[in-house]
Amino acid sequence: MEQQQISAYLLKSGIRPLQKRVKIMSYLVSKRNHPTVDMIYSDLIHEINGLSKTTIYNVLNLFVQSGVTLALNIEGNEVRYDADTSTHGHFKCKICSGVIDFRIRKEELPNPMLEGFRIDEHHYYLKGVCSFCVNKIEA
Amino acid sequence: MEQQQISAYLLKSGIRPLQKRVKIMSYLVSKRNHPTVDMIYSDLIHEINGLSKTTIYNVLNLFVQSGVTLALNIEGNEVRYDADTSTHGHFKCKICSGVIDFRIRKEELPNPMLEGFRIDEHHYYLKGVCSFCVNKIEA
DNA sequence: AATGTAAATTGAAATGATTACAAAAATAAG
DNA sequence: CTTATTTTTGTAATCATTTCAATTTACATT
Ligand SMILES: [Mn+2]
Ligand SMILES: [Mn+2]
Ligand SMILES: [Zn+2]
Ligand SMILES: [Zn+2]
Numbered sequence: 001m002e003q004q005q006i007s008a009y010l011l012k013s014g015i016r017p018l019q020k021r022v023k024i025m026s027y028l029v030s031k032r033n034h035p036t037v038d039m040i041y042s043d044l045i046h047e048i049n050g051l052s053k054t055t056i057y058n059v060l061n062l063f064v065q066s067g068v069t070l071a072l073n074i075e076g077n078e079v080r081y082d083a084d085t086s087t088h089g090h091f092k093c094k095i096c097s098g099v100i101d102f103r104i105r106k107e108e109l110p111n112p113m114l115e116g117f118r119i120d121e122h123h124y125y126l127k128g129v130c131s132f133c134v135n136k137i138e139a
Numbered sequence: 140m141e142q143q144q145i146s147a148y149l150l151k152s153g154i155r156p157l158q159k160r161v162k163i164m165s166y167l168v169s170k171r172n173h174p175t176v177d178m179i180y181s182d183l184i185h186e187i188n189g190l191s192k193t194t195i196y197n198v199l200n201l202f203v204q205s206g207v208t209l210a211l212n213i214e215g216n217e218v219r220y221d222a223d224t225s226t227h228g229h230f231k232c233k234i235c236s237g238v239i240d241f242r243i244r245k246e247e248l249p250n251p252m253l254e255g256f257r258i259d260e261h262h263y264y265l266k267g268v269c270s271f272c273v274n275k276i277e278a
Numbered sequence: 279a280a281t282g283t284a285a286a287t288t289g290a291a292a293t294g295a296t297t298a299c300a301a302a303a304a305t306a307a308g
Numbered sequence: 309c310t311t312a313t314t315t316t317t318g319t320a321a322t323c324a325t326t327t328c329a330a331t332t333t334a335c336a337t338t
Binding site for chain 2: 073121
């Protein structure tokens with residue numbers, strides 16, 4: 001996606017499309033790799049002169065608050081970020097640590113009997129070993 | 140549940156049923172409140188003489204490894220522990236921070252097309268506002 | 279283009295959760 | 309009882325994230 005489109009998208013979402021914000025969103029959208037803050041930092045430090053890790057925290061927190069990014073808590077200490085805010089599920093591989101998407105329609109997710117509750121977010125996480133690592137183990 | 144039963148259960152699961160382990164499992168089983176390490180610590184410190192937080196980490200890690208306890212990563216940094224290892228879902232209230240169970244049969248959970256993957260764990264988390272807090276807000 | 283103001287970014291220090299580790303205590307075996 | 313093994317403890321180390329004051333940037337107005 002073009003930086004122009006990213007800017008327009010951020011603006012529409014009530015976020016001033018400053019350079020670093022556009023670069024970070026651009027990274028999330030193009031990579032689609034559910035990165036941690038550290039992954040984003042070590043990738044963008046080369047590209048953006050004098051980037052600080054604090055800025056990444058700031059920007060991501062803003063993105064999450066504004067609803068343009070999801071914070072995924074699949075495992076323990078690590079938070080992963082996802083610019084795809086549509087309904088979908090996540091699989092995390094125990095071996096290679098990769099997180100991959102799978103399509104799920106909202107209607108497929110069970111709707112539990114929670115009388116009087118207001119439900120804002122659905123998260124469906126699977127954990128196991130991805131096909132690539134399954135092959136490695138068997139070999 | 141009796142401490143006797145807890146001991147037998149741990150033993151059957153390959154865990155030596157030492158005093159503190161039994162007490163901690165007993166707490167999890169009876170309270171069913173999905174506590175954090177700190178909640179367990181502040182509750183049991185009165186009951187168990189000279190209990191260390193490190194021991195709680197040790198014991199819980201052992202429980203999780205042995206499969207008698209689930210570690211839930213519903214939100215950010217906090218890990219919550221659950222002695223109910225059967226298939227069920229969790230709802231977390233943004234207001235009161237409580238985590239409650241809801242029944243879900245394994246067959247109700249969607250089975251995504253993940254060719255060649257080995258799936259070990261299913262986690263279904265909902266977030267929102269519980270009925271009690273919804274009432275508080277309206278009032 | 280220069281100026282002023284508000285917002286964003288930075289780096290260092292603070293915080294909070296978890297782990298590492300070595301010493302002390304408890305448990306099991308002989 | 310003695311000894312070997314396992315567990316627990318307390319402290320220090322580590323790691324992720326937040327706080328905060330100082331600096332820089334963006335941008336509207338002269
Ligand atoms: Mn995703
Ligand atoms: Mn539960
Ligand atoms: Zn893998
Ligand atoms: Zn509530």
